[in-house]
Amino acid sequence: MEIAVHLLVLITIYGILAISLNLMVGMAGLFNLGLAAFYGIGAYTSAILSRNFGVPVGLSLLAGVALSALIGFIIGLPTVKLVGDYLAVVTMGLGEITRAVFKNWVPVTRGPMGLPGIPHMSLFGFKLDTAPLFLAFSFVMIAISFIFVERIRLSPFGRVLRGVREDEMGAQALGKNTYWYKMIALVVGSGLAGLAGGLFAHYMSFIDPSSFVMWLTFFIFLAIMMGGLGNNLGAVVATGVLMVLREGLRFAGLPPAVAAPLQQLIFGILLIIMTIFAPRGLIPEQKPRYD
Amino acid sequence: MLRIENLSKDFGGLRAVDHCSFEVPAGTIFGLIGPNGSGKSTIFNLVTGFLLPTEGEIYFKGERITGWPPYAIVRKGIARTFQLVRVFRNMTVMENMLMGPKHQAGENFVAGVLNLPAVRRQERENVRKARELLAIMGLERFENEYAGNLSYAEQKLVEIARALMTDPDFLMLDEPASGINPTLVENILQHIRRLRDEHGKTILLVEHDMNVVMNLCDWIVVLNYGQKICEGTPETVSCDPRVIDAYLGV
Numbered sequence: 001m002e003i004a005v006h007l008l009v010l011i012t013i014y015g016i017l018a019i020s021l022n023l024m025v026g027m028a029g030l031f032n033l034g035l036a037a038f039y040g041i042g043a044y045t046s047a048i049l050s051r052n053f054g055v056p057v058g059l060s061l062l063a064g065v066a067l068s069a070l071i072g073f074i075i076g077l078p079t080v081k082l083v084g085d086y087l088a089v090v091t092m093g094l095g096e097i098t099r100a101v102f103k104n105w106v107p108v109t110r111g112p113m114g115l116p117g118i119p120h121m122s123l124f125g126f127k128l129d130t131a132p133l134f135l136a137f138s139f140v141m142i143a144i145s146f147i148f149v150e151r152i153r154l155s156p157f158g159r160v161l162r163g164v165r166e167d168e169m170g171a172q173a174l175g176k177n178t179y180w181y182k183m184i185a186l187v188v189g190s191g192l193a194g195l196a197g198g199l200f201a202h203y204m205s206f207i208d209p210s211s212f213v214m215w216l217t218f219f220i221f222l223a224i225m226m227g228g229l230g231n232n233l234g235a236v237v238a239t240g241v242l243m244v245l246r247e248g249l250r251f252a253g254l255p256p257a258v259a260a261p262l263q264q265l266i267f268g269i270l271l272i273i274m275t276i277f278a279p280r281g282l283i284p285e286q287k288p289r290y291d
Numbered sequence: 292m293l294r295i296e297n298l299s300k301d302f303g304g305l306r307a308v309d310h311c312s313f314e315v316p317a318g319t320i321f322g323l324i325g326p327n328g329s330g331k332s333t334i335f336n337l338v339t340g341f342l343l344p345t346e347g348e349i350y351f352k353g354e355r356i357t358g359w360p361p362y363a364i365v366r367k368g369i370a371r372t373f374q375l376v377r378v379f380r381n382m383t384v385m386e387n388m389l390m391g392p393k394h395q396a397g398e399n400f401v402a403g404v405l406n407l408p409a410v411r412r413q414e415r416e417n418v419r420k421a422r423e424l425l426a427i428m429g430l431e432r433f434e435n436e437y438a439g440n441l442s443y444a445e446q447k448l449v450e451i452a453r454a455l456m457t458d459p460d461f462l463m464l465d466e467p468a469s470g471i472n473p474t475l476v477e478n479i480l481q482h483i484r485r486l487r488d489e490h491g492k493t494i495l496l497v498e499h500d501m502n503v504v505m506n507l508c509d510w511i512v513v514l515n516y517g518q519k520i521c522e523g524t525p526e527t528v529s530c531d532p533r534v535i536d537a538y539l540g541v
Contacts, residue, residue: 148404155403156395156414159382163390166379173339173377174390174457175365176398184400280381287383287435290418 005131007247009203011240012138013196016145017216018223018235020192023149025221026229026285027158028185029165030080033217034091035193037098038068040212042194043201044102044109047118050202057121061198068194069187076186080179083168095214102209114208121202134203141199142236145192149232152188154288161185162230215264219246222267225274228281238282242267292317292461292493293338293369298347300333300517307333309517310347315461315510320487320494322504322525325514326538331497332374333517335465338495339371340364351461366393370459374466374497376446378453380439384430387438387449388421389414391456417456424452427482429475444471451479455486462486464496468503476500480507505529513538 017039024030046064049055079090102109120129121137128134152158163171164178171178201207223242227234249263293315300308308330315321323331336342338349340361349357356364379387397403397410425431428448433441438449451467468476486492498504505525512522515537521528528534
């Protein structure tokens, strides 16, 4: 039972990451490979503020969201004009630089030793220090994130994002200032990734740089590709399925030295298969209806 | 309405447009013709802000628009289509159409997410306009179909209808009749004439089909190697020896 609750919490946290990446990649076509960086910035910001400076956890969580969004904005200013592969390379670089900072800025992040004793989430003085209580909170958070991004998708704003994804020049020819649409998608997506990071830090009570590696970005990419690019429900469901598969491998009786690389191998192969045979995902994006 | 003064564009060592000047008066259908590589599409891209000129100026409604970004030029009242269609393939025909209207309240992030009453009202009005235009183009049955699933000719019509959704004063059509069967071409021509006669729109078109150009245009500019070699009424242009030599080849 405890394992099931733990798994569900992780599914809600990674589900928020999937929604965030779906907004940037699935809807706006921004090939962002730096997701783990924004996730890590949210986690470290909230953890450090609450643990070292006694900032209330709700506020530190918001600060993590704000800093992730701000870094997204700063990175976006010169790079959002880049298309496809170029943006992927820049954001991948950001992911690696951020991880190096987490690892080497020892006075602040404690480097590879990680940050222990991160305070638990509390809401109006009520501590969410058990997994079921935290699950209820993280479920509310993913529900809010889902509704928020769905409203973006269904709005004329979201329609322009999809237009930019389909053909940026075509969208410009219809009078859309595509730069700012992409910028907003990047900032909102980064903020959501920061929220997921903050939740992770306060749930686990311990973080270290190994939680924010590039592999995580690929894992979430696989989830949104399986769920269907631009399809938020599909992305969350696929995240759940992949998480169950990932955790299930732990119980297959394999030695840890084999299980971890095997996991990565399986997900890597799945990602390649998806990219070749179903680049837009298994469940298509839903068509909006106009009455 | 549109004035081009001494416009030039270099791509490395290649001069695609060479000191070109002409003026498109309001309420006319204006043709731009010439052999492949003569600079027609480059002029389209320069006027609509997708390329920056090496030298020269572009004026629209008396205002200098040289160097403006494409979105600002569209907002000023210029719409265009492309030589190779650029529909949003994984979006429905209706979504393609709804990308057209300018100044949509719901395209603001906050207003869109909040789905304010003004957004819903404007959206309903835009859907109504889109359906009217789709019916004129004979595309109403494709409203909920992905644009990428339509034939090339149908996609071309979607692109024209979508450009009209921006409610432009000045419409630039890049080879609107290419790849379209004669019956549909006639429909498009009629619609283009109606845009001029009933709605007072000004149209600049690039077209290789000489029947279309001669029947439709009030005035024609002929380009060769980026230079204007002739301009005039269809009758004058078709008899000009320089045009016959460079383009018509008759």
